[in-house]
Each structure stands twice: as C-alpha cells, then as structure tokens.
Amino acid sequence: MRLLHPVKRSCGQLIARGFCLIILACFLTMNLHAADPLPSWNDGPAKQAILKFVAAVTDENGKHFVKPSERIATFDNDGTLWVEKPMYTQVVFAADRVKTLAAKHPEWKNTAPYQAVIEEGAKGLLKSGKQGLMEILAATHSDITDTQFKQIVADWLATHKHPRFHRLYTELVYQPQLEVLAYLRANGFKTFIVSGGGIDFMRPWTERVYGIPPEQVVGSSILTEYQVKDGKPVIMRLPKINFIDDKAGKPVGISRHIGRRPILAFGNSDGDLEMVEYTTAGDGLRLGLYVHHTDAVREYAYDRNSLVGKFDKALDLAPKRGWIVVDMKREWKQIFPAKN
Amino acid sequence: MRLLHPVKRSCGQLIARGFCLIILACFLTMNLHAADPLPSWNDGPAKQAILKFVAAVTDENGKHFVKPSERIATFDNDGTLWVEKPMYTQVVFAADRVKTLAAKHPEWKNTAPYQAVIEEGAKGLLKSGKQGLMEILAATHSDITDTQFKQIVADWLATHKHPRFHRLYTELVYQPQLEVLAYLRANGFKTFIVSGGGIDFMRPWTERVYGIPPEQVVGSSILTEYQVKDGKPVIMRLPKINFIDDKAGKPVGISRHIGRRPILAFGNSDGDLEMVEYTTAGDGLRLGLYVHHTDAVREYAYDRNSLVGKFDKALDLAPKRGWIVVDMKREWKQIFPAKN
Numbered sequence: 001m002r003l004l005h006p007v008k009r010s011c012g013q014l015i016a017r018g019f020c021l022i023i024l025a026c027f028l029t030m031n032l033h034a035a036d037p038l039p040s041w042n043d044g045p046a047k048q049a050i051l052k053f054v055a056a057v058t059d060e061n062g063k064h065f066v067k068p069s070e071r072i073a074t075f076d077n078d079g080t081l082w083v084e085k086p087m088y089t090q091v092v093f094a095a096d097r098v099k100t101l102a103a104k105h106p107e108w109k110n111t112a113p114y115q116a117v118i119e120e121g122a123k124g125l126l127k128s129g130k131q132g133l134m135e136i137l138a139a140t141h142s143d144i145t146d147t148q149f150k151q152i153v154a155d156w157l158a159t160h161k162h163p164r165f166h167r168l169y170t171e172l173v174y175q176p177q178l179e180v181l182a183y184l185r186a187n188g189f190k191t192f193i194v195s196g197g198g199i200d201f202m203r204p205w206t207e208r209v210y211g212i213p214p215e216q217v218v219g220s221s222i223l224t225e226y227q228v229k230d231g232k233p234v235i236m237r238l239p240k241i242n243f244i245d246d247k248a249g250k251p252v253g254i255s256r257h258i259g260r261r262p263i264l265a266f267g268n269s270d271g272d273l274e275m276v277e278y279t280t281a282g283d284g285l286r287l288g289l290y291v292h293h294t295d296a297v298r299e300y301a302y303d304r305n306s307l308v309g310k311f312d313k314a315l316d317l318a319p320k321r322g323w324i325v326v327d328m329k330r331e332w333k334q335i336f337p338a339k340n
Numbered sequence: 341m342r343l344l345h346p347v348k349r350s351c352g353q354l355i356a357r358g359f360c361l362i363i364l365a366c367f368l369t370m371n372l373h374a375a376d377p378l379p380s381w382n383d384g385p386a387k388q389a390i391l392k393f394v395a396a397v398t399d400e401n402g403k404h405f406v407k408p409s410e411r412i413a414t415f416d417n418d419g420t421l422w423v424e425k426p427m428y429t430q431v432v433f434a435a436d437r438v439k440t441l442a443a444k445h446p447e448w449k450n451t452a453p454y455q456a457v458i459e460e461g462a463k464g465l466l467k468s469g470k471q472g473l474m475e476i477l478a479a480t481h482s483d484i485t486d487t488q489f490k491q492i493v494a495d496w497l498a499t500h501k502h503p504r505f506h507r508l509y510t511e512l513v514y515q516p517q518l519e520v521l522a523y524l525r526a527n528g529f530k531t532f533i534v535s536g537g538g539i540d541f542m543r544p545w546t547e548r549v550y551g552i553p554p555e556q557v558v559g560s561s562i563l564t565e566y567q568v569k570d571g572k573p574v575i576m577r578l579p580k581i582n583f584i585d586d587k588a589g590k591p592v593g594i595s596r597h598i599g600r601r602p603i604l605a606f607g608n609s610d611g612d613l614e615m616v617e618y619t620t621a622g623d624g625l626r627l628g629l630y631v632h633h634t635d636a637v638r639e640y641a642y643d644r645n646s647l648v649g650k651f652d653k654a655l656d657l658a659p660k661r662g663w664i665v666v667d668m669k670r671e672w673k674q675i676f677p678a679k680n
Contacts, residue, residue, distance in 0.1 A: 069553060146595050190555070203599045213409060214599030215530070215556070224595055226588040226614055233618045235595040248566040255486050255564055255575040257597060259543045259554030274566055278573045 037183040040176040040334045046289065046326040050180060053287045054187050057263065064285040068188035072262040074218075074254060074275060075181070077195035077202060079268040079309040080291050081210060083162065083172040085300040087122045088308060090201050091133070093156055095122040097140035126307060134241055137198070141222055142239040146200060149237055154204045167339070170209050174291075176332045177266075181210055184264070192262070194218045194254055196246035196271050200237075218257045220245045250275035268293065273314040276323055288323040290314060295329035377523040380516040380674045386629065386666040390520060393627045394527050397603065404625040408528035412602040414558075414594060414615060415521070417535035417542060419608040419649040420631050421550060423502065423512040425640040427462045428648060430541050431473070433496055435462040437480035454479075466647065474581055477538070481562055482579040486540060489577055494544045507679070510549050514631075516672045517606075521550055524604070532602070534558045534594055536586035536611055540577075558597045560585045590615035608633065609649040616654070616663055628663040630654060635669035 041047040056064040057071065078084035098108070098117040108114035113132030116124030125136060141149065162172055181191050191212055193202060199219030206212045223238040245253040251274050254262065265272070265279035268291040276288035292311065293300050303311040318325045328335070381387040396404040397411065418424035438448070438457040448454035453472030456464030465476060481489065502512055521531050531552055533542060539559030546552045563578040585593040591614050594602065605612070605619035608631040616628035632651065633642050643651040658665045668675070 069547065192555075199596070199599070207409065215412075215532075215597065217599065221596060224592050226591040226618065228617075233591065233614070233621045235591060235618075251566040251573065251575060252564050256539070256561060257555065259539070259557065274573070277568075278566065281573045 037186070038176065038179045040179055040332060042331050042333055044327070044331040046324050046331050049287065049289070049324045050183075053264065053285065054184065056285055058187050066263055066284065070260065070263065071184075071187070071189040072192065072258060072260050073184050073189045073264040074192045074194040074258075074262045074266070074279065075177070076267040076269070076272045076275070077193050077197055077219075079293065080266055080272070081173055081177050081193070082169065083165075083299065084309050085293075085302065085306075086163065086308070087126065088197070089157075089169045090137075090197050091125055092122045092160070093153070093201070094133075094136055094140050095125045096156065096160070097152075098125070098136060101140060138222060138239040138241055141198065141201075142237040144237055146224060146235040146237060149200055150204045153201055157205060165336075167336070170205050171339075172336055173209055174332070175334050175337045177291075178210065178337065180266070181212070185211065189264070190216065192216045192218060192254075192258060194245065194250050194265075194275055196220055196244070196249075198222075199245070218245055218253045220249075246271045248274045251278040254278070263287070265289070266291070267314070269309040269311045270313050271310075273317070276314070277321070280321065280323065288321065290318060290323060290325050292325045292327055294327050295332075295335070297329075298335045299328065301329075377526070378516065378519045380519055380672060382671050382673055384667070384671040386664050386671050389627065389629075389664045390523075393604065393625065394523065396625055398527050406603055406624065410600065410603065411524075411527070411529040412532065412598060412600050413524050413529045413604040414532045414534040414598075414602045414606070414619065415517070416607040416609070416612045416615070417533050417537055417559075419633065420606055420612070421513055421517050421533070422509065423505075423639065424649050425633075425642065425646075426503065426648070427466065428537070429509045430477075430537050431465055432462045432500070433493070433541070434473075434476055434480050435465045436496065436500070437492075438465070438476060441480060478562060478579040478581055481538065481541075482577040484577055486564060486575040486577060489540055490544045493541055497545060505676075507676070510545050511679075512676055513549055514672070515674045515677045517631075518550065518677065520606070521552070525551065529604070530556065532556045532558060532594075532598060534585065534590050534605075534615055536560055536584070536589075538562075539585070558585055558593045560589075586611045588614045591618040594618070603627070605629070606631070607654070609651045610653050611649075613654040613657070617661070620661065620663065628661065630658060630663060630665050632665045632667055634667050635672070635675070637669075638675045639668065641669075 038047055038050065056062055057066040059065055075081055078088050095117050098114055102108050102118055109118060113128035113136055116128055117136065125133060157168065157170055161168055165172055184191055193206060193212055193216065195202060197219050199217055199221045202217050202219055203214040206217050207214065221242045223240045223242045225236050225238055227234055227236045243249065250272065254275065261282045262279045263282065264287045265276045266289045267276055280286040280288040290311065293302050293309065295301060302309060303315055315325065378387055378390065396402055397406040399405055415421055418428050435457050438454055442448050442458055449458060453468035453476055456468055457476065465473060497508065497510055500509065501507060502509055505512055524531055533546060533552055533556065535542060537559050539557055539561045542557050542559055543554040546557055547554065561582045563580045563582045565576045565578055567574055567576045583589065590612065594615065601622045602619045603622065604627045605616045606629045607616055612630065620626040620628040630651065633640050635641060642649060643655060655665065
C-alpha cells in the first residue's frame with residue numbers, strides 16, 4: 001500500500017495537470033476567438049454593419065438566422081478586392097499581349113484598334129471603346145488552350161509590377177477585405193468572386209491570394225471548345241466573347257453559376273449595382289456594400305467621373321436603399337498587406 | 341490526511357474513468373472508420389478500383405498524392421445517379437408542362453412538335469427528335485422567373501411517381517452511388533454533377549438527395565435575363581437554349597464552371613465519353629467509370645441500342661482506355677435506398 005499510494009497520487013496529479021493544460025488551452029482559444037476579426041478596419045459604421053449582420057444571421061435563436069448553406073457572399077474584384085487604377089490589370093495584360101503577338105500580325109500596325117495599343121499601350125486600348133476592347137480581348141486571349149492561357153496569366157502576374165506602388169498586382173489586394181473574406185468563411189459563409197473581369201484571368205491566383213477556389217469565381221468568358229489535339233484532349237479558347245459578367249450580367253452570372261441569391265454583396269462601382277440590388281432585394285436580412293475610393297494618398301480617390309470604376313448612380317442610390325458605403329480613407333486603417 | 345485521501349482517490353478514479361470513456365470512444369470511432377464505406381457494393385473489380393484510387397490519391401507519402409483542393413470528382417446524373425428509364429425524368433416533366441400550358445396555347449393541338457406530345461405524352465416528345473425536344477424545353481421552361489421554375493420542379497417531383505417502381509423519382513437514386521459520393525467527400529473530394537439535364541431542373545433537390553449544393557451542379561441551361569418587375573429584381577427565363585452540357589459540351593461546362601480538370605469522372609453513356617476522356621487524360625492518377633445497366637430484374641438492362649442512355653462507343657473504348665465498367669447486376673448488392 002505504501003508503494004502504491006505515491007504512484008496513484010502522482011498519476012492523479014499528472015492527469016489533473018493535463019486537465020489544467022486543456023482548460024488553459026480552451027481559454028487561450030476563446031481569447032483568440034474574441035480577438036477583433038477585422039483589425040484593419042476602424043470602428044466605423046461599415047465595420048459595425050458587417051459585425052452586426054454576421055452576428056444576426058449566425059444566431060440560431062435569432063429571427064434573422066440563415067442556415068450555413070444559404071450564406072452566400074459575392075465580391076466584385078477590380079476596385080473591391082484589388083487595385084483597379086490607373087487601369088484594370090487585365091487591360092494592361094491585354095495591351096502587353098497585343099505587343100507580344102504583334103510580331104505574328106504585322107497588319108496590326110496599321111489597323112484599329114490594335115494600332116492605338118501598339119502606340120500607346122493600355123491607354124490606347126481603353127480609348128478604343130467597349131467594341132475595341134472586346135475585339136482585343138477576344139484576339140489576345142484565344143487560340144490557346146485554357147491551361148496555356150492560365151500559365152501565361154500566372155507568368156505575367158509573377159513578373160509585372162504596378163507603375164505606382166512597384167509591387168506585384170496580386171500584392172495590391174486590400175488587407176481589410178482579406179479580413180472580411182476570412183471572417184465570413186469562419187462564420188460558415190461561402191465566398192464568391194463575381195467580376196466583370198475574365199474568369200480565367202482570375203482563377204490562376206484567387207485561391208492563393210483570397211482563399212477563393214476556381215469553382216467559386218464567376219466572371220466574363222470567351223467561347224471554348226473541346227478538342228483532341230495530337231491525341232491530347234484540351235479546352236481551346238475561341239476568339240469570341242461568350243458572356244459579359246458586368247452590370248445586369250452579374251445577377252445572371254450568379255444565377256447560372258451559384259444557383260442561389262447571395263445574402264451579402266460587396267462592390268465598388270456602377271457595374272455592381274444590379275448585383276447589390278438583386279442581393280439586397282431577397283427575403284430576410286441582407287447586406288449590400290460598396291468600397292468608396294476616397295484616399296488619394298494611400299491609394300486613389302475617384303468616383304463619378306472615372307472611366308475605370310465609375311461610381312455614380314449606385315452612390316446616389318446607396319442611402320435610399322440602405323447600402324453601406326465604405327469610406328476608404330476613414331474606415332480602413334491599412335490598405336495593402338505588409339510587404340514580406 | 342485521512343479525510344483528504346479518499347477524496348483525492350475518488351477524484352483520480354473519476355478522472356481515470358473519464359479517460360477510459362474517451363479511449364473507448366476513440367476505439368469506437370476508429371472502428372466506424374474502418375467499417376466498409378461502400379456496403380452496397382459487392383467486392384468486385386469496380387469497388388476495388390475505387391478504394392485503391394482513393395487510398396492512392398490521399399496517401400501523403402505516396403507518389404500519387406493529390407492535394408485536397410484538386411480532388412474534383414464529376415458525376416453524370418441520368419442513369420449514373422438516378423433512373424433514366426423508361427424516359428429521362430425531365431422529358432416526362434416537359435411533356436406534363438406541355439399539357440399544363442396547352443390551355444393557354446390552343447394552336448399547339450395542331451402544331452408539331454406539340455401535337456405529338458399532347459397526344460402521346462413523353463413518348464411523343466422523344467420521337468420529335470433533338471430539334472423538337474429543344475423547342476419544347478425552351479417553350480415549357482421559360483417565361484417565368486428562376487425561382488418560380490424551381491418551385492414548379494420541386495412541386496412536380498414531390499407528387500409524380502415512376503411508372504414501374506411507384507416511388508418518387510428522387511427516391512430512385514442509386515444507393516451504391518450515394519455511398520461513393522459520401523466516401524469521396526469524406527476523403528476530401530469535392531463532388532459535382534455534370535449532366536446533360538437542365539441545371540435548374542436538378543438544383544432544387546441535389547443538396548437534399550446527393551449532398552451536392554446548387555453551385556456544384558453543372559448542366560444545360562436556357563438564356564436568362566435580369567429584370568426588375570414591379571420593383572422586384574428577378575431572373576427571367578427566356579425561351580432560348582443557352583448551353584447544352586452533353587458530349588463535347590461536358591468538358592466545356594467543366595472548364596467554365598469548375599475551372600479545374602477532374603481526377604475522377606463517373607458516367608453511364610456515350611454522352612459522358614468526352615467528360616471521362618478529358619478527365620482521365622490529365623497528368624497523374626485518374627479514374628474513369630461507367631455504370632453498365634445490366635439488371636433487367638431490379639432495374640433495367642440496356643446499352644448499345646437504347647434511345648435513352650445509349651452506351652456503345654464508350655463501351656468499346658473502355659477496356660482500351662482503362663475505364664472501369666460497373667456491371668450493375670453483379671457489383672451492386674442493392675439498387676435503391678430502402679423505403680422509409
């Protein structure tokens with residue numbers, strides 16, 4: 001008995017110590033959970049609206065509860081998740097593609113809309129209007145397989161930097177928005193991109209950068225065709241626009257790809273008006289938000305008169321419809337993630 | 341000390357008992373995990389192929405390891421996940437819609453292809469050929485919102501029964517396939533439907549029946565348009581086919597919706613050939629499978645000469661390409677889930 005007792009006691013003590021550690025771990029975890037999920041947001045109206053909305057739809061006993069499968073959140077990309085000034089990244093990419101492909105197309109030197117791009121780059125491309133832009137996107141984004149295109153995009157993004165910030169475009173994503181995406185997912189939401197940009201221009205990097213997998217990216221597309229080339233099945237990209245996921249195209253893209261009406265939508269321009277309108281018109285609690293670019297020092301200040309990311313009609317409608325307008329300058333503590 | 345000792349001991353005993361219970365629970369859980377994940381499959385070549393494939397791609401130390409995000413599995417629906425005989429369910433539904441809508445269209449009584457459907461039902465519809473079928477699908481699936489259409493589908497499926505089995509169509513899903521879907525998901529796969537059927541004909545029930553959410557359903561679609569009707573934003577269905585997700589359309593649908601090449605594809609007919617070919621031609625370990633309907637007693641026996649689910653070219657190619665052909669009669673212990 002004298003031999004057994006100390007053993008028993010030390011066993012009990014070990015077990016008790018183990019339990020203490022477990023309880024300590026629980027407390028630490030609880031503290032982590034209690035930590036601010038949106039540290040790059042100042043404590044303004046937008047942050048409060050987001051926190052309040054998420055608390056309401058996840059409260060099982062509340063009247064606004066939404067079951068996890070219906071917690072769909074859609075985000076525009078250009079100007080909402082990453083920088084779109086001085087020019088949409090994909091337009092810069094397309095202008096570069098024109099220059100790369102010009103060697104194979106000597107006629108482009110004297111033909112609109114290519115000539116303007118060869119001479120003035122992305123600026124010339126944007127000047128050529130929607131029709132010219134569509135023609136150039138179709139010409140420069142096709143005649144290759146989907147795999148080849150994604151590789152070209154990935155290579156370009158890995159080497160080209162923003163003219164003002166001198167960082168890779170994929171580093172010029174908004175830190176506060178990365179936090180919103182992660183916060184929503186931690187609360188059972190599925191996060192989607194719904195962008196006017198090319199679906200396959202985004203897919204090579206959205207998972208790594210935003211945590212959004214390719215199948216949760218909705219965007220504009222060109223026609224593709226299944227072909228067996230040299231015995232290898234491939235998806236060939238054809239020089240014809242299939243779908244434009246902008247303005248009234250956004251709710252169509254959402255219905256087609258996602259098949260459910262979102263309960264939260266985040267945009268930054270008139271191109272997102274229909275998406276936000278469609279989202280917030282659903283039954284139950286809904287949240288519509290717009291980033292308002294008001295910070296010329298840390299990023300850019302633009303709205304009604306900008307060719308890129310024009311924010312005019314939606315800016316007027318926002319207060320009437322209860323949409324939240326995020327004043328970037330006041331509400332975002334930090335714009336971009338810290339440099340590595 | 342005499343007072344303290346018994347207390348200490350009983351505390352220790354309680355804690356020890358708690359630990360025993362935890363260990364017991366662990367063992368039970370392990371046993372559950374070790375239980376056969378495919379109990380409705382006989383121990384034949386198909387079951388072995390599935391188990392071996394999943395073990396290989398999930399083995400972190402093996403040369404065939406595939407990270408979870410790339411574990412995409414695509415399944416055809418008609419004849420692969422649910423019964424398609426004597427007629428595709430959606431064709432029966434469309435024939436019923438013709439009859440319902442005929443009151444508003446008195447001219448249909450004397451006009452092809454409607455006349456044949458009014459007189460002979462679904463059989464008349466299938467006889468009217470692809471062109472007639474497309475016309476009727478466009479006419480009967482449009483001029484309503486996407487929400488209204490989904491409700492009509494849900495109501496129809498809740499009340500119409502299969503002519504031979506006298507059960508709801510959504511109960512005539514294959515129990516062995518439900519097990520494969522669950523087994524794949526338990527091993528980190530994302531499961532998708534890629535069907536020639538209408539995307540919005542499937543979405544109202546795939547989550548409940550297969551555990552596949554709307555956004556993981558790829559299918560044929562008609563054009564839709566965003567409209568604000570009486571101040572309410574809606575998605576209107578237009579009487580025009582947008583995309584046919586069959587044959588060479590399946591890899592296109594996969595590329596467009598999913599954005600990644602699957603590593604496993606399961607079909608049952610020549611309509612799935614390109615999907616299976618595209619899937620299995622990717623790098624690394626891949627698995628292509630076909631259900632072969634060989635069981636006239638418990639379900640149906642058909643292949644090369646069937647109008648519905650014709651399985652001819654793919655049946656010839658399967659042994660050459662290493663695709664697994666599942667002999668329903670031999671390999672499936674049970675066809676449908678037990679009745680409630």
